[in-house]
Amino acid sequence: MKLVTAIIQPEKLDEVREALIAAEITRITVSRVTGHGRQEGESIYRGQKVVPNLIPKVRLDIACNDEYVDITVKTIIKTAKTGKIGDGKIFITPLERCIRIRTEETGGQAI
Numbered sequence: 001m002k003l004v005t006a007i008i009q010p011e012k013l014d015e016v017r018e019a020l021i022a023a024e025i026t027r028i029t030v031s032r033v034t035g036h037g038r039q040e041g042e043s044i045y046r047g048q049k050v051v052p053n054l055i056p057k058v059r060l061d062i063a064c065n066d067e068y069v070d071i072t073v074k075t076i077i078k079t080a081k082t083g084k085i086g087d088g089k090i091f092i093t094p095l096e097r098c099i100r101i102r103t104e105e106t107g108g109q110a111i
């Protein structure tokens with residue numbers, strides 16, 4: 001199991017979600033977050049390092065079985081990418097355990 005975490009532009013949320021559902025990725029957590037990536041251009045002003053502004057982004061968390069990781073990543077890239085800076089990022093981390101509270105099923109069954 002993996003946890004696919006994507007940070008995307010808020011205006012891409014609906015399009016990304018629609019495409020994920022069309023690809024049968026139907027379970028998702030969406031959070032409104034802020035952040036900044038690497039600094040574009042000059043980050044020194046009058047000899048001081050400038051602290052970048054926090055920019056609103058949307059965070060998607062999708063826990064899935066290993067065989068769904070590629071389609072999840074591909075779908076997010078296809079819909080969230082504009083080619084401009086700030087398109088976002090995808091992080092993939094191993095997921096150790098998952099438990100469905102209602103049934104107490106665990107692992108891939110519970111996802």
Ligand SMILES: Nc1ncnc2c1ncn2[C@@H]1O[C@H](COP(=O)(O)OP(=O)(O)OP(=O)(O)O)[C@@H](O)[C@H]1O
Pocket residue numbers: 007034035036037038039055057084085086087088089
């Ligand atoms: N290394 C990181 N760790 C945690 N969050 C990150 C990291 N890189 C990016 N983010 C998050 O993703 C958002 C979008 O990042 P962004 O797309 O600007 O990345 P970037 O590395 O600056 O690439 P680009 O050059 O395309 O702008 C940031 O606002 C931040 O919330």
Ligand SMILES: [Mg+2]
Pocket residue numbers: 036037038039085086
């Ligand atoms: Mg950036």
